[in-house]
Amino acid sequence: MIETRVPRHAPLVHLLRDGLVEGVHYGSVVVVAPDGTVLFQAGDLDAAFYPRSAAKPIQATAMARLGLELPPELLALSAASHSGEELHLVGAQRILDTAGLTERDLRNPADFPYDPVERDAWVAAGRAPSRLAHNCSGKHSAMLATSARHGWSLTDYMDPAHPLQRAIADTVAELTGQTPAHVAVDGCGTPLFAVSLKGLTTAIGRIAQAPDSVIAPAMRTHPEMVGGSRRDVTRLARAVPGLLAKDGFEAVQVAALPDGTAIGVKISDGSDRARMPVAAAALALAGVDPELLDPFAGTTGLDGLRVVGELENASSLAVIDR
Template structure:
């Protein structure tokens, strides 16, 4: 069976909805340790690939040449909420590069928060490319592009030197030529690749263990891990599930969500990788399932409480709890 039940939505104790999916845990030696559903299922990890895409930014020296901090590196791996500190960081980054937001391929968007959106409209503002959740990743590619002396306008072209460097780094972690993977285009306009869930979990394990051939790449991965560990709120936003999980594990577990119900986890100390995908593309249960999976692996205490904290309750329009999201990973 390709998909298995991963989460239930219950209202008044009655099953209302059921989310199916695939989950895989692998180690850096390429072994699948546990799986639920079909680990050969091919799909797009979407933004869960950002920690891989950021490797050349550091490895080539582009980040240091531009004077980037750990905050910038965390934002390069982010799907941010366009909160004030994130927007300021993106705008300052573009200034540092001598570019304007028009250089960003990602289209104009609004912050995730409805309150922030309303404040912008009231002030006579409008959609902006810096508000796009992928603008940090795009700033990373622009930094790399300028460092390479490559054309800025086409940094999203699959044949662009910046994109080729990313695929080369990803290929080593994947254990095969990533340029031969099925391709599409992500929502932000950059190339996207599809791969089996097992392959994603194995690549995540190698990223976690920094299991690569060169010291420069190993150092680059470790620096990205340090940045995510130090600034987990940059990856999504304040009070995000990502930040809660990183803090609950004291940085032992790092993670990155992706669109259409995807999340990837990295456990550096054990060299483990985790990949979770919901078949229906829903995201409302993925962090709760991820937290439950961490408990199954013995990586977090009180996993049920953590799952409840990151995604447990369903509330009505008055803010009253009326239901719950319950992880149902088969034993």
């Protein structure tokens, strides 16, 4: 079920200073069993929302079904929001090379690398924004390669009416079990489908457990391509055996175990400092060894923050103390 309304988020994270609650992050979280049964929920699972880049594994799955054939590391990059490191830029160019295309064929915006270290080095070197450096260039390169494989037009591959985007829309509906409530434009220019948090999480679980999936094993084997060497999503995927993990702008996080047990997180205010602590707590509820998750329970993006409690009540997954 998907409903178009203001989400009814719940308080998930408390920011404490000397025992006093200084701030509260609201959001929603769900743990879904391999058969789609909800094992745990807090907040709103049914309101339409934008999954942002957390939907990329679904888009990549659609392209793989359309016959996109790439080495595993490049399939992982096709589902990435990469940091703009050299391996990512080279990888995106390799995808373009398979179709005889160049950076000029990309229609995503030009940008600086997403990773602050890479961005600072880029700017210090006097380099201009680049379409390859944009964090979505792997996905866009794969979209072009898929379109070229079928002889589809390349200049309008982002148009919702394009055969590629229609196929992606069908895959979104199939894997989420929902007809998107709205179609918007994502930051990189591709169609963005509004689904529910339960629908998105169900889709990720289905990809993770599908025996014929090429995207899930690629993302598991090459998490450095999905994020980057300094990204929490990459560290999480490396820390938990067999985990498929993808983050998205506005504090969206999904992850799934090989059996299809999956978690989904949306932080209402878009704050990344709350995203990973809630994801870590949800993964513990999904059966992951809490010791593997300890480094992430306090990973909030700000120095001096740490998780000091779990499950205060049905709607409180993490308490952060500064």
